Amino acid sequence: MSKPLVAIPADFKDINGSNWHCVLDQYVNATLKVAGAMPVLIPALETGADIDAVLDRVDGVVISGSPSNVHPSLYGVEATESHGPFDPARDATSLPLIRRAIERGVPLLAICRGIQELNVALGGTLATEIQDQPGNWDHRKPPTEDRDAAYAIRQLVNIRQGSCIARYLGTEGSIQINSLHRQAISTIAPRLQAEALAEDGTVEAVSVIDAKGFAVGVQWHPEYWAESDAPSRALFEAFGAAAREYAASKAVKP
Numbered sequence: 001m002s003k004p005l006v007a008i009p010a011d012f013k014d015i016n017g018s019n020w021h022c023v024l025d026q027y028v029n030a031t032l033k034v035a036g037a038m039p040v041l042i043p044a045l046e047t048g049a050d051i052d053a054v055l056d057r058v059d060g061v062v063i064s065g066s067p068s069n070v071h072p073s074l075y076g077v078e079a080t081e082s083h084g085p086f087d088p089a090r091d092a093t094s095l096p097l098i099r100r101a102i103e104r105g106v107p108l109l110a111i112c113r114g115i116q117e118l119n120v121a122l123g124g125t126l127a128t129e130i131q132d133q134p135g136n137w138d139h140r141k142p143p144t145e146d147r148d149a150a151y152a153i154r155q156l157v158n159i160r161q162g163s164c165i166a167r168y169l170g171t172e173g174s175i176q177i178n179s180l181h182r183q184a185i186s187t188i189a190p191r192l193q194a195e196a197l198a199e200d201g202t203v204e205a206v207s208v209i210d211a212k213g214f215a216v217g218v219q220w221h222p223e224y225w226a227e228s229d230a231p232s233r234a235l236f237e238a239f240g241a242a243a244r245e246y247a248a249s250k251a252v253k254p
């Protein structure tokens, strides 16, 4: 049986004066080797994206992390220096993709920038430079050029008992995660429920209320250690199983 197809929307980046559509390899690798799905990179289009043409053909969606931030005008806030850098083409593709995937019941795993896009797509807001807020931990990417050190597992989060995330991770209570973000959920969207919190109250995981299937977001990076870290592996394996189940259900539809 062929692998399920999983859409991963790209970032739009200027690299040495040329425009690229990019996805970090760690998302491709985790999707292929742990979820057991075939990644399909989706270009970041400010206009012209045919979302249903994508969702007609894929069996899941992974919304990846990125150093760029959701433009604050998308959640009613005026942009300042602290909200950047921006990627409007990515926003214009991923937010409609998220909303439509949820409507159609296509399995959705949103990671880091992805959980922030999920929240904004469904009507929530974000806080920026959260480390500057009194009592908050510093969730930012550690200042190192070593990628393994930057993505080191170093923060405790508490998983809500009976949550979707607890089921997918195969654990309740607390787990250790990595952390590489300056923004986080401020007002949670009406259709989302918080499923994991950091010790400082930062929302670290959500699920879509009354979702037709697998529809969760995490603020940490399970993709990076998906082959070696048990909760990371479990999450990607659960997503892969959901994608295969979705693919099989499409095969039997008249």
Ligand SMILES: N[C@@H](CCC(=O)NCCCC(=O)O)C(=O)O
Pocket (backbone or CB within 6 Å): 064, 065, 066, 067, 068, 069, 111, 112, 113, 114, 141, 180, 181, 182, 183, 184
């Ligand atoms: N930009 C947002 C989301 C952070 C995020 O997705 N981090 C991934 C870092 C990718 C990398 O540099 O390897 C925020 O800062 O909150």
